[in-house]
Amino acid sequence: MPNGRETEKSLMPLLITSMAVIAPLLFILGLVVGNQLQGGGALSADSLSSWLSAIATVAIAVLTFILAKETWYLREAQIQQLAELKRENIRPNVGVQLESSQVGMNFINVKISNLGKGIARKVSFTFLDRQGNHVTANQDVVVDKFLKLGIFRLGIESMGIGQVISSFVFSFLDLGKDLKGEIFKPYLSIAIKFEDIEETPYTNTFAIDFAQFEGSSELGGDPLHKMATEIQKIRESIVKVAGNSKGRIGVNVFSSTDRHDEAEETRKWIEQQRGQTNG
Numbered sequence: 001m002p003n004g005r006e007t008e009k010s011l012m013p014l015l016i017t018s019m020a021v022i023a024p025l026l027f028i029l030g031l032v033v034g035n036q037l038q039g040g041g042a043l044s045a046d047s048l049s050s051w052l053s054a055i056a057t058v059a060i061a062v063l064t065f066i067l068a069k070e071t072w073y074l075r076e077a078q079i080q081q082l083a084e085l086k087r088e089n090i091r092p093n094v095g096v097q098l099e100s101s102q103v104g105m106n107f108i109n110v111k112i113s114n115l116g117k118g119i120a121r122k123v124s125f126t127f128l129d130r131q132g133n134h135v136t137a138n139q140d141v142v143v144d145k146f147l148k149l150g151i152f153r154l155g156i157e158s159m160g161i162g163q164v165i166s167s168f169v170f171s172f173l174d175l176g177k178d179l180k181g182e183i184f185k186p187y188l189s190i191a192i193k194f195e196d197i198e199e200t201p202y203t204n205t206f207a208i209d210f211a212q213f214e215g216s217s218e219l220g221g222d223p224l225h226k227m228a229t230e231i232q233k234i235r236e237s238i239v240k241v242a243g244n245s246k247g248r249i250g251v252n253v254f255s256s257t258d259r260h261d262e263a264e265e266t267r268k269w270i271e272q273q274r275g276q277t278n279g
Contacts, residue, residue: 090196092120094159096206101168110169112151114159120194123156128189128205135188141178142186142210145170159194184214 093116101107114120127135127143135143146152149167156165176183192204 087196087200088117090118090198091200092116092118092159092161092194092196092202094120094123094192094194094204096125096190096192098169098208106172107168108170108172109166110146110149111164111166112156112159113164114161117161118196119161120159121157121197121199123159123192123194125152125155126191126193128191130187132189140186140188141175142170142188145175184211186210 092114094112094114097111097113098108099111101109112123125146127140127146129135129140137144137147146169149169151165151167159165172183179186187207187209189205189207192206193201194204195201
């Protein structure tokens with residue numbers, strides 16, 4: 001909704017144009033009234049025509065100036081709009097979020113993603129406390145967990161459109177030991193600085209309040225992770241059955257010839273046994 005200043009600015013050209021048109025009429029009317037009051041009689045046709053021509057020329061000049069000025073403003077607005085559209089088409093948007101691992105909700109992964117329309121370059125991270133003060137290594141237990149990852153210490157040189165970088169960052173079980181059980185008290189902000197391909201700087205800030213994890217629970221689990229675990233168990237069972245370090249199953253293969261020879265040997269052995277019995 002436009003404010004009062006924008007409304008006043010939009011009405012200004014209309015007021016100026018109206019004054020430029022009305023002013024000549026008022027001037028002529030003033031001349032006629034003044035001439036009548038002084039008893040000078042009516043203006044001559046030549047004098048009146050000259051005044052009208054002069055006033056019309058001035059009015060046209062004023063209107064031309066106003067039109068040129070508005071055209072210039074319109075062109076500036078179009079150029080600015082095109083520049084903004086171009087900037088939006090190459091603008092990156094780097095974000096950070098924490099999410100539970102598929103292995104279990106006690107294991108937390110950090111995910112860095114570029115959700116913008118352009119490539120992000122020279123991505124760097126700065127950690128801040130509740131008061132906005134810079135937090136460095138060995139000053140905060142949680143920050144130390146993040147700084148173990150090179151992407152937070154050294155930054156990221158470039159992130160493509162839609163690129164996601166994910167890594168395990170900490171476990172609530174280990175964090176609880178380091179914080180002596182007060183795992184829901186930490187709070188930190190991550191300030192992300194990055195540039196687009198034209199070196200235009202941007203900044204995003206994300207707050208992480210560990211109090212939001214209090215009372216969280218999970219029912220069941222990730223079915224894909226469970227399926228992968230069961231398949232791994234089946235594989236291990238097959239390896240045990242194979243009894244071979246290389247995972248090969250020992251199988252003796254017999255052809256039809258082998259079976260015929262085995263049957264012939266069995267028949268001869270039976271006949272031999274019968275002959276011994278009869279003898």
